[in-house]
Amino acid sequence: MNKHILVIPGDGIGKEVVTVSQQVLQKVATRFGHTFTFDEALIGHAAIEATGNPLPQETIDKSNASDAILFGAVGHPKYDNDPSAKVRPEQGLLGIRKALGLYANLRPIKLFDELLSASSIRPEILRGADILFFRELTGDIYFGEKGRKDNGDTAYDIAIYSRYEVERIARKAFDSAMTRRKKLCSVDKANVLESSRLWREVVQKMALEYPEVEVEHQFVDAAAMLLIKDPRRFDVVLTGNLFGDILTDEASQIAGSMGMLASASIGDTVGLYEPIHGSAHDITGKGLANPLASILSAALLLDISFGLKTESEAILEAVDATLKAGLRTRDIADSSTPANLILGTDAMGEAILARL
Ligand code: NAD
DSSP states (O other): OEEEEEEEEESTHHHHHHHHHHHHHHHHHHHHTOEEEEEEOOOHHHHHHHHSOSSOHHHHHHHHTSSEEEEEEOOOHHHHTOTTOSSOHHHHHHHHHHHTTOOEEEEEEEOOGGGGGGSSSOHHHHTTOEEEEEEEOSSGGGTSOEEEETTTTEEEEOOOOOHHHHHHHHHHHHHHHHHTTSEEEEEEOTTTOHHHHHHHHHHHHHHTTOTTSEEEEEEHHHHHHHHHHOGGGOSEEEEOHHHHHHHHHHHTTTTTOGGGOEEEEEOSSOEEEEESSOOOGGGTTTTOOOOHHHHHHHHHHHHHTTOOHHHHHHHHHHHHHHHHTTOEEGGGOOTTSOGGGEEOHHHHHHHHHHHO
16 A cells, blocks of 8 residues: 655654654554655644744645644643743644644543553553543634633633534544444533533434434533543543543543543544644653654554554554563653663654564
């Protein structure tokens, strides 16, 4: 198979982890007889520095010309504490999701057994948890009208959803539930928000088309509690942009670390694959970043965009074998991990490559 992959490293540890996951994709290509060609593009702070624009048109053009996108992270400390900055790295990420119509963010939360002790949740509550989040990506409070009034002393952000936006992601979530354990939990705040009442109405109507899927509706506050109390009760979780953003970070603790969670952003064209973590300024440049979330994102890319299930599985097996061998990055190590088994970013990458 010949495929063209656009690599967008972005900022901070984004660059560090994507270097490793690109090597993993190259290794898969060699082992399975595929040809992957790679190009690179700028986004975020790196793009602002080079062009003044967090999302240059060239990046959009290269994205549209690719078969899939391997993405790192965006962000820079100089903007985090400067609410007045008009141009921000995150505009690059929100912009590319919008420009490519990437409306569905898939986040699988599955704990590798070897990491049971790395989570702050008790192993007997966690073991066997396997959740697939569908977070809506292009609507909600992130994209509604926002502004200030009363001389800047009052601020507002409008949460907005249209029926078709809910329908298209709900359809993907129901279809996915049919291939899994046939359970779907839709999360909203329909007791308070009108946009959530539309969300629930659409999901209830679609549920009639999927009689085999057991559907429940949870308010976001209850869902946040249940995720920690009993994560195994969830199969597919469907939710909006803001609630999904928060719940998936919470759920990252089920998987042990932000450094373990992959995601796929898909729409009707090219898919974008990225770890859920950000640019992690606190560890940038120290060689400490866990590359596994990015490597697992590369596995999702092979599966979802290219339909290469065996190749995707091979990456999961290599990650599993590496963890079984006791190798850890610092974020997933615990007090019992011997110091010589705690690896930096590149060494963890080499351990995965060796097992591939
Ligand atoms: P973060 O995800 O970058 O980091 C949160 C914590 O998790 C940090 O302590 C970090 O060291 C740790 N961590 C994250 N990824 C890790 C990895 N692979 N290995 C080991 N440890 C890891 O979130 P933050 O600190 O809130 O934000 C930092 C910057 O990233 C901000 O500028 C923010 O806007 C941006 N951000 C970008 C994205 C994205 O690009 N998708 C997502 C979230 C935050």
